[in-house]
Amino acid sequence: MLFGKKIRELRDENGVLQRQLAALLEIDTPMFSKIERGDRRAKREQVIKLAEYFHQDENGMLTLWLADKVLDAVDGEQELSSQAIEVAQEQIKEL
Template structure:
């Protein structure tokens, strides 16, 4: 899944920004931003925070989406992933 990239694209398009404009603001190249939006690459936390500022987005929303992508990547294809997530959730309560 690509939770963060999809949301970044939505926010960028709502602000009517071109990829190159946002990439320049984030000080990354346009190709990298495009890959992040498509889910071909993952952003680091610092970039997520910068993007949140640049797009006037809620920091927590973007960090949650970033973490969801990381978790999804880590458990992809694992047959016991759902049980492991339930275990973690039960320990947090």
């Protein structure tokens, strides 16, 4: 929920309502609320729109979004997650 937490912080700091951001993303407010709570994943394009809207580093926002996806993938696998991430890191270096 790293990305959702960041969006919530930015929204609160800037006095922006969920419905305003939902309109920006062309989704309904309950859907945006789920993204912010981490119950649903934003699409990559939505992350970019939000980064632009809040004048945030796009790569930084995409990193939080991608980290959430990784955390979802290893959820419930605490014993093996660190090893799996190390293996994945090695593969990423070779790409």
